[in-house]
Amino acid sequence: MDNRYLDMRGVEELTGYKKSYIYREIKHGRFPRQVKNGSSSRWPAEQVIQWLNTKFTHQ
Template sequence: MAEVEVKPILLTLDDVIRATGQSRSSIYAKIKSGEFPAPVKIGSASRWSYRELEEWAEAHIAARDAEEKAQRQTDEIIEEARTTGRSMDALYAERRAG
């Protein structure tokens, strides 16, 4: 069976703005700070890799999910400390120990 070559999908700035909800100036500021994928230059045109933007979005989703999980765990410890009278430090230590 012949191998299928998958070519990269390149997006315009307007595509990136629509996909991310970021403004043009925000995109370029984040590129400058290393927080956003840089474009590929094709002549004078700038194009963004769909794959890199997808990875960027997935990383932000994972970070959000981790933050929400940590907040839920903190809320649970606060509630347990409030209802049992135990110290939050002791409860955190127990959870870290497994």
């Protein structure tokens, strides 16, 4: 189990998508929701990787 968290830059680098696309996907329930810690947002790396795997296996 991967307990790392990614900031937006890390999510963009891992997925290849820009912030606007990621937030649009969150809004529509198609991307993992961020975890808020004060004013910063982080995404569990494991959930982002699972999202990528699902996205590319269902195309």
